[in-house]
Amino acid sequence: MDIPSLTITEIKTGLLGRQFSAAELAAEALRFAEKENGVTNAYLRFCPERALANAHQVDSRIARGEDPGLLAGVPVAVKDVILTKGVTTTCGSRLLARYEPPYDATAIARLEQAGGVILGKTNCDEFAMGSSNENSAFGPVRNPVAPGRVPGGSSGGSAAAVAQGTAVVALGSDTGGSVRQPASFCGVVGVTPTYGRVSRYGLTAFASSLDHIGPFARTVHDAALLLQVIAGRDPNDSTSANAPVPDYTAALDGNVKGLKLGLPREYLKDLTSETGDVIARGVEILKRLGCEVREISLPSTEYAIASYYIIATAEASSNLARYDGVRYTCRSNRSDTLAEMYRNSRGEGFGAECKRRIMLGTYVLSAGYYDAYYLKAQKVRALIARDFAQAFAGVDAVIAPVSPFPAFRLGEKVNDPLQMYLSDIYTITGSLAGIPCMSVPCGETVEGLPVGMQVLTRHFDEATMFRIAGALEQSRGAM
Ligand code: GLN
Numbered sequence: 001m002d003i004p005s006l007t008i009t010e011i012k013t014g015l016l017g018r019q020f021s022a023a024e025l026a027a028e029a030l031r032f033a034e035k036e037n038g039v040t041n042a043y044l045r046f047c048p049e050r051a052l053a054n055a056h057q058v059d060s061r062i063a064r065g066e067d068p069g070l071l072a073g074v075p076v077a078v079k080d081v082i083l084t085k086g087v088t089t090t091c092g093s094r095l096l097a098r099y100e101p102p103y104d105a106t107a108i109a110r111l112e113q114a115g116g117v118i119l120g121k122t123n124c125d126e127f128a129m130g131s132s133n134e135n136s137a138f139g140p141v142r143n144p145v146a147p148g149r150v151p152g153g154s155s156g157g158s159a160a161a162v163a164q165g166t167a168v169v170a171l172g173s174d175t176g177g178s179v180r181q182p183a184s185f186c187g188v189v190g191v192t193p194t195y196g197r198v199s200r201y202g203l204t205a206f207a208s209s210l211d212h213i214g215p216f217a218r219t220v221h222d223a224a225l226l227l228q229v230i231a232g233r234d235p236n237d238s239t240s241a242n243a244p245v246p247d248y249t250a251a252l253d254g255n256v257k258g259l260k261l262g263l264p265r266e267y268l269k270d271l272t273s274e275t276g277d278v279i280a281r282g283v284e285i286l287k288r289l290g291c292e293v294r295e296i297s298l299p300s301t302e303y304a305i306a307s308y309y310i311i312a313t314a315e316a317s318s319n320l321a322r323y324d325g326v327r328y329t330c331r332s333n334r335s336d337t338l339a340e341m342y343r344n345s346r347g348e349g350f351g352a353e354c355k356r357r358i359m360l361g362t363y364v365l366s367a368g369y370y371d372a373y374y375l376k377a378q379k380v381r382a383l384i385a386r387d388f389a390q391a392f393a394g395v396d397a398v399i400a401p402v403s404p405f406p407a408f409r410l411g412e413k414v415n416d417p418l419q420m421y422l423s424d425i426y427t428i429t430g431s432l433a434g435i436p437c438m439s440v441p442c443g444e445t446v447e448g449l450p451v452g453m454q455v456l457t458r459h460f461d462e463a464t465m466f467r468i469a470g471a472l473e474q475s476r477g478a479m
Contacts, residue, residue, distance in 0.1 A: 004032075009221070015062060022117065029117070029168075077157070085104045144160050175431060181403050223438070298384075320354065
């Protein structure tokens with residue numbers, strides 16, 4: 001079996017045709033991933049015992065003639081902000097270097113129930129704060145398709161694992177672009193579902209009103225299938241939606257004739273020409289497939305970054321307060337008093353970016369500044385959501401670049417937080433509006449760097465988003 005190119009369907013066929021067992025596939029996938037990990041540092045740890053236990057369960061279901069599940073035997077990588085019972089979950093932070101969660105995230109439980117095989121946990125920016133994976137306490141991830149460049153962030157390890165073929169699919173988390181941007185940089189598919197579509201139970205909170213779990217895959221079909229498995233109401237997350245989960249793969253018939261797509265002019269402004277050229281080619285393909293593409297305006301876009309970095313840091317400053325050296329985290333042993341112990345544990349444990357955000361967030365929430373910053377940012381958020389609602393009155397979907405530029409060099413932006421934040425100018429808007437959005441590979445720059453096209457649709461209309469992305473994927477090679 002050719003591990004790096006396997007799809008979910010091929011695995012199912014192989015298992016049911018008795019070409020290989022799930023246990024054989026898991027062992028081979030683990031061997032391959034461990035060998036290749038030196039190249040990317042995508043995985044922080046493997047969990048072979050769990051993977052083999054998952055695989056044995058699939059094999060016995062098949063032996064008993066039972067349905068082995070939608071993800072039967074599929075090797076999955078999981079971002080290290082998603083809790084896995086008994087398997088160390090660090091969130092890319094020194095603080096949680098030895099944290100073993102006492103329970104599984106709902107997405108993990110559903111994935112295993114569907115026959116998924118969890119290979120290990122992937123590297124990420126500390127507490128998912130970053131756009132390059134360089135904020136991990138455990139070293140950066142290297143982009144497997146562009147040596148010397150970042151994989152994007154914060155779910156850089158998950159994107160790199162899927163691109164490298166050391167996982168068939170992966171889970172990431174997206175708060176302002178952390179699934180879509182690394183997917184674009186690594187040339188894979190990355191999906192941010194509607195807010196509430198997937199339970200956040202067991203996803204370590206960064207900014208709760210913006211956090212999503214989302215799938216990575218090499219094909220739109222596999223991403224759609226993974227979302228199918230993890231989506232749906234969960235009583236453990238009161239923000240999870242009760243809406244029925246449709247069959248997403250049924251939408252992948254390639255037929256996009258007559259769909260109206262809006263291309264926001266605000267998203268073409270700061271675009272580099274190398275990325276712009278690839279996006280223009282993608283737009284041409286969609287037009288040839290019968291889509292009607294028109295320019296639209298989302299006028300509040302220019303305030304998105306400012307609004308996001310107020311709301312996200314405010315929520316983060318509150319969410320990260322729990323890491324005080326008492327319950328979960330590594331504790332400083334240099335302290336005589338309780339207050340000193342808190343201070344030292346947090347001071348020694350958090351990296352620079354987390355500290356910056358805790359300070360920013362605490363400031364914008366403080367008495368006297370709340371109205372000027374936090375409340376204003378919430379109003380801007382409402383305007384951004386309204387921009388999209390108005391656009392969707394005239395178009396079925398919005399298409400846009402994912403990032404203004406392709407994967408940048410390791411170290412290139414690490415000392416300039418503002419430049420780093422600008423990586424997300426096209427992804428943050430969809431996050432603030434809570435609508436489904438994804439990155440689908442659109443082409444490569446002349447230098448051979450992958451560029452993703454972003455597709456955004458109405459709340460809970462993931463099906464149309466997958467339909468458009470799937471059509472682009474199928475036709476890209478053909479045209
Ligand atoms: N890069 C953005 C940030 O640093 C988004 C992160 C994310 O989506 N988790 O906040």
